[in-house]
Amino acid sequence: MRIVVLTKPVPDPASGGERLGPDGRLDRSNSPAVVNGNDEYVLEKALKLVEAAGEGEVVLLSMAPANAPETMRKALAMGATRGVLITDPAIEGSCTVATTRILAAALKMLDFDLALAGVDTSDGGAGVVAPGVAALAGLPFLSYAASIEPDMPGRTVRVRRITPAGYDLLEAPMPALISGTQALGEPRYPSLKGIMAARSKTIETLTLTDLGIDPATVGLSGATTRVVDSRPPKPREATRIIRDSPDEAARQLVDFLAERRLI
């Protein structure tokens, strides 16, 4: 079983160093890069599927600055077989459309049964790249997976999709692209054996030329969207806690809501 996992290096949300640059875009220099949290969950699932199949490989696919191999090593230490990194100075500032085109072009160059992606990323958070890649690469797209059950002889995959009301059970032919949720299960810690083995795993680098994409159509200049303004959210106001007898507390609560025309 061959699985490609789309992994994105993102600024470490735990570092507290996330900030916006003067152009309103995320300043990535201020915090160390880590593998996007949701991507680690789908990677864990990919590793489990290949382990259960007893054969195959898990290939990481990332589009990132040239220093991304450092971040990819952690995913390799968890057990991924090898990495493919799309890196090109012209990519910087790409919008989600360009990102989608680039990843779809790279995915078409790879052989796989399943492609997995985290349901969204902790930096951009748009959540549209995975479905876009599936559309451009001509793959069935199964979203919000809480479970993934491939049937290799039947060449189909079943996914339980989380919905507001419960689950949908989806089935699609392979190869397919699936966006997965944290319900897939906790990612493992890399073992020392995994860490040491990751040192000699290969990360292949692809440029826009390798993908046959015109640099002018991507990056900041080719972007279909522009950041007009961005600002951090206002800190939440202090919570008001009503401590009184039940009747009195209820009265105050109703007044509070009524004042704001919420009831």
Add this chain to the structure above:
Amino acid sequence: MPEVTTHDRAPSPFRLTEAQKMLRDAVRVLADERIAPRAAEIDRTAEFPEDLRRLLADHDILALPFPEEHGGLGGELLTVCLAIEQLSRACATTGLILAVQELGSLPITLAGTPEQQARWFPRLASGEHLIAFALTEAEAGSDVAAARTRATRDQNDYVIDGAKRFISHGSIADLLTVFAVTDPEAPRHRRLSAFVVELPTEGFRVTRLEHKMGIRGSPTAELAFAGVRVPEANRLGEEGDGFDIAMRTLDHSRPGIAAQAVGIAQGALEVATQYARDRKQFGQRIGEFQMIGAMLADMDAATEAARQLLYKACVEIDAGAPDASRWSAMCKLVAGDTAMRVTTDAVQVLGGYGYIDEFPVERMMRDAKITQLYEGTQQIQRLVIARALLGKPD
């Protein structure tokens, strides 16, 4: 015009690789969660932490120094030292489990045949076997060549008679690398040979366990050899190579002790820093008093300086630097003295609380002292460095 090279593209040894950082952090998490909570009890009971030996084995930490073809992880010296440092930050006794496993195996790494390595490494890498390094004798400490334990040839065997003292893990080891005189008539540095003794074996006895100031969970044993028979196949290198093997072993193993020292210093610095944040006197946190702040700053700077010298020494020694002995001696000299000073200052920062066992810094101070003594006293390190500077005496 000649071509001008503007960039030296050699990999920088001044930054850790991503794998080294991951490994360091993985060991740190394990040490914080599983080892630190045991450290005080290990010190109090002076019992070898068998559970932590298994923990290190289960997490492949003991496999780090061994080659991959024998079940190891093929960690270079710096990687092994990163692990020893993180273990020792929580518990110096536990850090020593890995350091001694490496020390005892180095003679086999440096002088063993592929057959000998294949025979002993797999069970050392898995942690099933522990190995100890039996060089020191009661009357042969700094003066290694004064050893009197004899190995007498008897057809295809050697028969070992004598005694070794201050042998870390000597009472719990499954294998020993023993240095014994094979030719008392030879020049001083050609008298010794190195052997691997597989235990238990007839004629071998543990005659004493030392009561120590620090690293109290690590057993330090006196060993007696009375007609212990080992086959020729267990000799490492040629007859007379023993002194050279021992010296080359120490060149590679002293960084492990430096790593233990840096770890102890770091552990003490962290406790002192936390205490300076929490403790209030005269209505303010004591860390805000300049005298305390300056002490913490000096402790941090000294620990980092020792750490960087250690990392650099590891890279130089692994690269086969001709002055490996100098790097090795310098890093242990600086790190050992730093650990002693930083832990002493940590006790000072904590005041009376530093002197009692409610906080770990008094243990760390006692543990630090050994790093100035074993694998060559600080005086021997200075001797090695001075000789590298001045050349050997005529």
